[in-house]
Amino acid sequence: MSNAVVLLSGGLDSVTTLAIAQSQGYQCFALSFDYGQRHLSELDAVKRLLTAFSDVKHKIIHLDLDQIGGSALTDANIDVPTQPSSGIPVTYVPARNTIFLSLALGWAEVLSADAIFIGVNAVDYSGYPDCRPEYIEAFQTLANLATKQAIEGKRIKLETPLIHLSKAEIIQKGVELGIDYSLTVSCYDADRQGRACGQCDSCRLRAAGFAEAGIADPTVYQR
């Protein structure tokens, strides 16, 4: 059985990615980050979600990205927008996927894993630069040069099963795989109970995805 590290945020996309990795026969090692995010309730969602998966190891790494700031998600002084904006929104966290993938790479090497799964999506997304296929390709090139195992001939493959799917297609895929999306938290400004604001970019993309998929939206909203 091959090992895979799966980045798991507690949101809709990452849990679907985990289910896909498991359906492909990987022994999964889920990696989450307590990085000073505003929506810390997503980590409670991770724990609830993992009870529905058998045999997934889980690690939460603490990371002080609020020391770096520069994002509405890590700086309490920057509000999460409630209206669509042009360009890359202030919820962008500087270098976040690079940071998360680099830590995943380290763990993957220790586990002799064959793959790292990340639920990036370049269709129904916020325009973040580190979700695009060309970014993922560049990280793959880096990973092939970065580790001792790679030098010795064992490469780790970045798997992005959602990258070209619409949000509706992701939801349909996840429902087929038995995911209970009521347990997930996608909202950038979720409250302590994990209830969604319904107004942020992430909430809008998610709600539109359920509507397009013709599946009742199970999200618990704040009002």
Next chain:
Amino acid sequence: MSNAVVLLSGGLDSVTTLAIAQSQGYQCFALSFDYGQRHLSELDAVKRLLTAFSDVKHKIIHLDLDQIGGSALTDANIDVPTQPSSGIPVTYVPARNTIFLSLALGWAEVLSADAIFIGVNAVDYSGYPDCRPEYIEAFQTLANLATKQAIEGKRIKLETPLIHLSKAEIIQKGVELGIDYSLTVSCYDADRQGRACGQCDSCRLRAAGFAEAGIADPTVYQR
């Protein structure tokens, strides 16, 4: 004045890199990591060293790499070798430079920095994959795709002023720039007072560098 983030470990190479960055006119922001390293006294060295530099901002990010392990530097159960070994030694920390550079990239973006300086060296080094020029080039390519600023046209340049220098040349350069190397800690197994073991790979490379440079070795050894 341009901003630059400088990775600063408290060792000989990184402090020389900081002095070079400052001599080039950059406003320097030094970044260190408390990552569960065995030789935590290097962070005391960082603080001592910085008293000799004027106007350098400093940040220490806590990072639980001992949760990941897989290295003699982050796993107390793996001894630091006291003899040269063939291949990449067990002091290699999985994906360490990728992790450090990704966090530097995040901070650099917040600072609107023009450069990230890292004191990697591919001449007198331990053979770590993430110190080689091809690795640095791949990270540069990634950085050019990873950030919001890069998409908007502002790229961050990775600067590696030591990469092709011998250890002796690095020491000569640092002495010219006024560095007091007695304050630095290079040893992988330094004690709480920062005294060097004299036997590990890093100690051997450092001692040979001073010998070749014809400069008295100021290192304080444990015996």
